[in-house]
Amino acid sequence: xxxxxxxxxxxxxxxxxxxxxxxxxxxxxxxxxxxxxxxxxxxxxxxxxxxxxxxxxxxxxxxxxxxxxxxxxxxxxxxxxxxxxxxxxxxxxxxxxxxxxxxxxxxxxxxxxxxxxxxxxxxxxxxxxxxxxxxxxxxxxxxxxxxxxxxxxxxxxxxxxxxxxxxxxxxxxxxxxxxxxxxxxxxxxxxxxxxxxxxxxxxxxxxxxxxxxxxxxxxxxxxxxxxxxxxxxxxxxxxxxxxxxxxxxxxxxxxxxxxxxxxxxxxxxxxxxxxxxxxxxxxxxxxxxxxxxxxxxxxxxxxxxxxxxxxxxxxxxxxxxxxxxxxxxxxxxxxxxxxxxxxxxxxxxxxxxxxxxxxxxxxxxxxxxxxxxxxxxx
Amino acid sequence: xxxxxxxxxxxxxxxxxxxxxxxxxxxxxxxxxxxxxxxxxxxxxxxxxxxxxxxxxxxxxxxxxxxxxxxxxxxxxxxxxxxxxxxxxxxxxxxxxxxxxxxxxxxxxxxxxxxxxxxxxxxxxxxxxxxxxxxxxxxxxxxxxxxxxxxxxxxxxxxxxxxxxxxxxxxxxxxxxxxxxxxxxxxxxxxxxxxxxxxxxxxxxxxxxxxxxxxxxxxxxxxxxxxxxxxxxxxxxxxxxxxxxxxxxxxxxxxxxxxxxxxxxxxxxxxxxxxxxxxxxxxxxxxxxxxxxxxxxxxxxxxxxxxxxxxxxxxxxxxxx
Numbered sequence: 001x002x003x004x005x006x007x008x009x010x011x012x013x014x015x016x017x018x019x020x021x022x023x024x025x026x027x028x029x030x031x032x033x034x035x036x037x038x039x040x041x042x043x044x045x046x047x048x049x050x051x052x053x054x055x056x057x058x059x060x061x062x063x064x065x066x067x068x069x070x071x072x073x074x075x076x077x078x079x080x081x082x083x084x085x086x087x088x089x090x091x092x093x094x095x096x097x098x099x100x101x102x103x104x105x106x107x108x109x110x111x112x113x114x115x116x117x118x119x120x121x122x123x124x125x126x127x128x129x130x131x132x133x134x135x136x137x138x139x140x141x142x143x144x145x146x147x148x149x150x151x152x153x154x155x156x157x158x159x160x161x162x163x164x165x166x167x168x169x170x171x172x173x174x175x176x177x178x179x180x181x182x183x184x185x186x187x188x189x190x191x192x193x194x195x196x197x198x199x200x201x202x203x204x205x206x207x208x209x210x211x212x213x214x215x216x217x218x219x220x221x222x223x224x225x226x227x228x229x230x231x232x233x234x235x236x237x238x239x240x241x242x243x244x245x246x247x248x249x250x251x252x253x254x255x256x257x258x259x260x261x262x263x264x265x266x267x268x269x270x271x272x273x274x275x276x277x278x279x280x281x282x283x284x285x286x287x288x289x290x291x292x293x294x295x296x297x298x299x300x301x302x303x304x305x306x307x308x309x310x311x312x313x314x315x316x317x318x319x320x321x322x323x324x325x326x327x328x329x330x331x332x333x334x335x336x337x338x339x340x341x342x343x344x345x346x347x348x349x350x351x352x353x354x355x356x357x358x359x360x361x362x363x364x365x366x367x368x369x370x371x372x373x374x375x376x377x378x
Numbered sequence: 379x380x381x382x383x384x385x386x387x388x389x390x391x392x393x394x395x396x397x398x399x400x401x402x403x404x405x406x407x408x409x410x411x412x413x414x415x416x417x418x419x420x421x422x423x424x425x426x427x428x429x430x431x432x433x434x435x436x437x438x439x440x441x442x443x444x445x446x447x448x449x450x451x452x453x454x455x456x457x458x459x460x461x462x463x464x465x466x467x468x469x470x471x472x473x474x475x476x477x478x479x480x481x482x483x484x485x486x487x488x489x490x491x492x493x494x495x496x497x498x499x500x501x502x503x504x505x506x507x508x509x510x511x512x513x514x515x516x517x518x519x520x521x522x523x524x525x526x527x528x529x530x531x532x533x534x535x536x537x538x539x540x541x542x543x544x545x546x547x548x549x550x551x552x553x554x555x556x557x558x559x560x561x562x563x564x565x566x567x568x569x570x571x572x573x574x575x576x577x578x579x580x581x582x583x584x585x586x587x588x589x590x591x592x593x594x595x596x597x598x599x600x601x602x603x604x605x606x607x608x609x610x611x612x613x614x615x616x617x618x619x620x621x622x623x624x625x626x627x628x629x630x631x632x633x634x635x636x637x638x639x640x641x642x643x644x645x646x647x648x649x650x651x652x653x654x655x656x657x658x659x660x661x662x663x664x665x666x667x668x669x670x671x672x673x674x675x676x677x678x679x680x681x682x683x684x685x686x687x688x689x690x691x692x693x694x695x696x697x698x699x
Contacts, residue, residue: 063554176642177421206420206581207625212638214627233555236584236627240635263631277559278629279588288588290560294524 023090024194024227025052025075025112030087032070032079032251034298041084042299044070046251048087049325052195055225057217059242059259061235061274063295067251068231072197075229076114077104091195110140113188117200119180123172129156129183130168136190155186159216178209185216192224199231214240235278239263244331247271250296250306253325257332267334267341269311305336313340379447381575382409382432382465382543387441389427399647401427403599406441409543409575414566416590416607417579418622422643424599429547429579433467434458446542463492466536468565470548472528476520482506482531483516489538505534509564526557533564543575544568551582562589583626587611592679595619598654599646601673605680613690615682617659620691637694653684661686 027050033041045067052058060068073079075089075096089096091107099107116122124132133155134148143151149168156164159182172180181201188196198217202210218241221228230242238245239259246256247270255268266272273291293310296302302309308318315338323335328342389402401424409415417425430436432443437452444450448461469475477485486505487497495501503513509530520528529549536544546565550558566589569576580586586593586607593610595603595618603616614620624637641658644650650657656666663686673683 063556178642207583207627207636208420208621208639209642210638211625211627211636212640215635215638218635234627235555235629236636239629239631240627240633259633260631263629274555275629277556279559279584280629288559288563288585290563291556294526295554295556 021053023051024054024092025050025229026088026090027051027071027075028088028090030071030074030089031085032067032074033084034080035082036299043251043301044083044298045074048248048251048253050229050246050253050256052227052229054194054227055221056244057221057228057230057242059238059245060229060231060248061233061238061245062248063233065250065295065298066248067298068248069199070251071248072114072199072229072231075197076108076112077101078108106140109136109193110191111193112195112197113191113193115181115184115188115196115198115201117203119177119184119204120172122184123180123187125172127171128168129170129172129186132183132187133190136187140191151190152186155189156183158189158220159183159186161186176209177205178212181205181213182216185213185220189220189224193226195227195229196220197229197231200233201230202237203232203234210237217241235263235274247274250301251298252306252335254307254336255334256325257334261332265341267328267332267339268307268336269313269338269340270307271334272341273310313338380408380444381411381413381446382577383442383444384408384428384432385442387428387431387443388439389424389431389436390439391427397647400649401599401646402431402438403646403649404441405596405599405601407577407594407601407604409577411542411575412569412573413592414569414576414578414590416586416593417577417596418581418583418586418593419596420622420643421581422598422646423596424646425579425581425596426547428596429467429545429577432545432577433465434462435467460494463539464542466539466541466544468529468532468536468544468546468549471552472520472525472532473552475532476528476535478520480519481516482518482520482523485531486516486535486538489535492539501538505537508537508568509534510560524557525553526561529553529557529561530564533561533568537568537572541574543577545577545579547579548581549578550585551580558585565589583622595622598643598649600654601683602655603680603682603684604673605677605682609677609680613692615676615680615687615690616655616684617661617687617691618655620694621658624694 027048030045030048031043032045033043036042048071060071062068074085085097091111130149130152133152137143137148137151152168153164156167161167161179161182175183202213217228220226232238242259245259245262246253249270255262255266255271262271266275276289277291279288291310296306304319304321305323308314323337325333325335327333385406387402387405388400391399391401405428407415419425427436431438434450434453442449445462445465450462451459483502486502490498490501502516506513506515511527511530550561553561562585565576568574578586578590590607593607594601595616597618602618603610610619614623621639625639627636639658652667652669653671656662671683671685673681675681
């Protein structure tokens with residue numbers, strides 16, 4: 001993997017701005033391309049910027065194929081073979097993309113750890129829980145077996161595994177899905193990482209169990225000042241944990257901002273569409289309003305704004321120019337020049353499938369504005 | 379007449395060398411024409427087993443399943459009885475429920491043949507249009523479609539058999555958020571339009587709340603609570619229903635953490651005595667460990683299997699610490 005610096009990287013912000021604590025992870029103008037048959041390349045992530053500060057949980061939202069996971073894998077140097085990157089991923093000022101595999105191995109698992117969706121595949125089925133935690137410690141910290149074991153016991157207590165002594169001697173299959181995910185988190189915590197990347201950590205779990213894992217992650221970041229990059233398509237999970245949210249579509253960030261702003265007063269039609277497509281437990285009557293059409297396959301994003309074919313507010317210009325991510329207010333930006341939910345005069349949706357008239361101006365409350373038509377084009 | 383009626387169903391899995399597992403231990407529910415019934419519960423609660431027994435994919439060890447006045451016979455090596463063709467099933471994973479080596483059109487034609495029709499390209503086209511797929515999909519193969527589109531193909535195939543009742547087992551849980559909404563909406567529209575019964579099995583309470591007329595909550599093989607969906611949500615009576623509702627994360631930007639329910643679903647091979655929920659129940663009394671609660675009707679169409687709770691549980695059981 002090469003650390004070619006993209007042309008736009010030079011324009012990035014200073015590394016340690018003013019009073020705000022410096023980022024622990026700083027993704028700058030990251031582009032990931034994958035080989036396609038016939039020698040061409042397709043972009044899985046384009047022009048991605050993301051900042052993670054100490055103790056902060058930043059959410060990456062979007063549908064499958066939007067580039068969420070590719071961003072995470074790039075940070076860990078785990079991209080599939082043939083992938084190429086440009087831009088920078090700075091971890092405490094060092095560019096992870098330019099590190100050798102050997103140097104990266106030291107960072108991975110020690111400074112940045114990952115929690116995957118399915119703990120059954122991320123834990124080794126033939127190794128005891130003790131071995132999975134202590135291997136990590138012994139490799140990265142070089143501690144004795146006894147010290148590592150004591151630490152493993154402590155970690156199982158931290159993630160609240162009942163009967164930790166016995167659990168250390170057990171194999172992963174002995175545990176339920178929720179308990180396995182707790183063990184996977186204990187493994188990730190072994191070397192006291194500064195960053196945990198959690199890729200759909202609760203998607204495979206029941207809501208009752210999910211709630212426990214969300215509380216655990218929240219407690220860990222408070223107690224340890226740990227940063228979490230939370231990747232999930234579930235905006236309910238996002239709403240419970242994330243401080244800030246970046247919404248990705250077709251490899252690009254289309255909106256980012258504080259949790260409450262993004263979820264209650266989104267400015268990008270895609271974010272709005274994702275929210276409208278969700279059942280809202282507090283509202284009894286509202287119907288589901290799916291986003292029409294399909295997200296594009298990786299590398300097959302249409303010209304112009306990648307969302308324009310599915311957007312009820314798109315104009316002719318949307319098919320031509322790729323919109324920039326523009327700061328709308330401090331810490332909140334969106335990539336939509338039409339800005340149908342902005343404070344400026346609300347614009348009715350265009351196009352044949354759009355609703356005939358907006359229900360009202362989409363103010364900051366963000367619940368009364370126009371929505372997508374439920375029709376799905378054939 | 380009730381369209382699909384299951385009573386006192388017991389389904390036991392026998393594995394050589396292991397104790398038998400009773401996944402469904404005396405559960406029943408009914409589906410009327412044009413009605414959407416949501417069946418919810420954690421994984422391992424027996425909801426999928428109940429769904430499979432409903433269409434005859436599993437043989438119950440006791441209890442009855444009656445569809446349209448005729449008992450549903452468990453499937454054997456022989457062809458499915460004609461009387462059951464109007465009872466169709468849609469599975470969770472449209473990647474494994476469609477045959478990868480046959481074209482979409484051929485697979486939809488299977489449904490038509492089941493209904494006693496000949497192959498009919500025109501009808502296939504109509505069905506594809508009805509589920510909002512491009513008409514040229516008939517000549518293509520399942521791998522060319524996304525998860526949501528594949529689930530639409532599975533729905534078109536089920537529709538070809540002219541069903542009066544569809545059992546959908548987690549039909550949207552393998553799909554992306556926006557595809558979830560569109561497939562759920564499609565199923566609801568079809569149920570209303572064709573006056574079909576729909577048994578919608580899901581672990582996602584929020585979606586069931588949105589689409590189901592009545593909801594059945596299942597725990598470890600038994601039914602904890604059953605009632606009109608809005609009533610169940612607004613005024614749940616069973617502590618388990620309350621716990622499920624509290625655990626759903628709200629996408630409201632508030633940063634509020636949902637309430638976990640301690641413990642896991644116990645091993646159905648060795649279920650707890652008395653009320654099966656008592657080891658996890660915040661309101662359990664000593665007698666709950668002894669007496670098996672009976673499900674009693676507390677309002678028309680609303681029944682609950684908890685003798686302890688006399689009032690609706692309108693507030694969360696565990697205040698946020």
